[in-house]
Amino acid sequence: MSQTITQEIDADRRRWLGLIVLLAGAFLPPLDFFIVNVALPSIRDDFQASSSMMQLVVSAYATTYAVMLITGGRLGDLYGRRNTFLWGMGMFAAASLLCGASWSPVSLVAGRVLQGFSAAIMAPQALASINAIFPDSEKPQALSLYSLTFGLASMAGLFLGGALIALDILGLGWRTIFLINIPVIAIAIPSAYSLLKETRSERPKRLDVGGAVLIATTLAALIVPLIEGREAGWPAWSFISLACVLPLGLVLWRYELRLEAEGLDPIFAPSLLRTSGLKKGLLAALLFYALAAFWLVFSVYQQAGLGHSPFQAGLSILPAAAGFIVGPLVNPWLARRAGKYAAATGMLFQVFGLVYTAVLVARGSPEYLPLPLFLIGMGQGVGLPNLVGNIVKLVDRQSSGLASGLVTSMFQISGALSVAIIGGLFFGLAGGAQDRQMIANAYAASAIVIAACIFIAAVLSVALPKRQHS
Structure with a gap:
């Protein structure tokens, strides 16, 4: 009897310790969206970059994150939420290293795209794992802490960006806003491996790769000319790109309608x-x-x-x-x-x-x-x-x-x-x-x-x- 009670206490302790790791995964994506804003003037001065390139540093991350978010959730359903969480964290660390070591505005934007991609793989696993791991009696408290994490991340990002640049650790300046993720992830990955229980959906949905690609293409056709067009004096390509948005959106809509009609799993259900x-x-x-x-x-x-x-x-x-x-x-x-x-x-x-x-x-x-x-x-x-x-x-x-x-x-x-x-x-x-x-x-x-x-x-x-x- 006492052994059973001890096992239950250990399982309870592991759940709440595991929640800390999950919340770290939920904390980093919004943190890295907001932390960049305070650093943009410093980045612009360092690279002598245009204002449009600085806008891309923000929007490239947000767009990739938005496009891949639902797909990231389905990866966890298919291949296991803990494993997907670990892969996402590892990729996020690599992307943060690329951002911190970037040698040009283009390399920084590339790093931000990879950050958005890996954040979308990592972040959905936190909420899905909370729902799977915690009993109904503990779930409200766990979900409240999860919700609070987003508010803290957004505000911490705006303050932390300025503080890290002011500290100028090892003379790295703005680069520390990205490199700070690496020690956090270095602690989180082994902790997640030992504390989190593997879970997956009993009836996982297939990946809608075509839908994800079409959404990404449509958004890129809209966002890139809006940002780069003004700086470049509105060249012909910017108008051609904007003219493609509506046709691409129609192709996406019809593609998703066809998948749903065939009983497959569209990235979003048009019937909804x-x-x-x-x-x-x-x-x-x-x-x-x-x-x-x-x-x-x-x-x-x-x-x-x-x-x-x-x-x-x-x-x-x-x-x-x-x-x-x-x-x-x-x-x-x-x-x-x-x-x-x-x-x-x-x-x-x-x-x-x-x-x-x-x-x-x-x-x-x-x-x-x-x-x-x-x-x-x-x-x-x-x-x-x-x-x-x-x-x-x-x-x-x-x-x-x-x-x-x-x-x-x-x-x-x-x-x-x-x-x-x-x-x-x-x-x-x-x-x-x-x-x-x-x-x-x-x-x-x-x-x-x-x-x-x-x-x-x-x-x-x-x-x-x-x-x-x-």
Whole structure:
């Protein structure tokens, strides 16, 4: 009897220690999306790179991550979640090493593509393993820690980027923001191997390689000319590429329809999009995550517009980090009282905060930015979980996993698109990034555009159907 109790205690301890490893895998992908923003001015100065190449450093990662996310989840179902997690972590370490040792902007972008690819293989295994390993009684607590990880990663990335550049460890400068991943993964891989139990789906779905390739091609045809076209003076190839987006999208749609009709496993189920309100919800998700571009333009404004160091730029984000922590704390109270309007309430906090920052920056009063930044962070902490919940509840329980994957992918696609479009607007208005007032005006215009996107997302979230599937 005592031996059985001891075994149960050991199994319980291993589960929670294993959760720490899984959370490290969930922490690194969002961290590496946000940590780059503060470092971009330093990277640009080091390589004498164009602003469009710097946008690619962000969007190449986000696009690859978005495209491969669902495929990465299916790899774990097929080949085992622990093994796939380990492979993803190993590839992420190699990609981080390539980024840290990059010798040109092109090699850095290549490293970021590989980072996005490996992050998409690694990250889905964390949530799938939590669902498989933890009993129902412990699952809510484990999932709460998983959700908290994303907020901490985004805020830690924005602060840590500036801190690491300021420390200038071994004279490596901005390269440490990538190399810091390697010791973390060096500890996590053997820990995952010894602590995590191998799990896999009882009925795994096949990989839709064709769908993944078509999505990647379509997004590349849209995003690359939006970023590179402006810098190159809008050459003919940029218009040809943009003209190919619609035909490629139609080919993708018909390909996925054919797979579903044949009873195969498309990367997304076209029939799911016929669910009442789901397309409206996914559009809301796309517009909501335009906030990803905010961290880019705010960081450049802090450094080029105010002359702050990367460390000071990182410190300036702390009010938003505090808001992001407070948001989830007040969310249960707000959700009980506001119901389906809780998502819109959070988004309106963000809209007010963004417009407030635009006014302060345009008037030359950056000392008052902490309050609106706090509102932006709090709005994100309230709006994000409620929007995801409102969208996922539109589908039946059997399809909730796929719907969650679609929402997450939509967020990542939005991150790439917003950096391309709103980042392009910012750099276009800022000119050569020498005149500080021009940079301030460019920031104000960009913040207003982001606020408009989030406001439309709030309206769409309110318009989602009241009747939801059980």
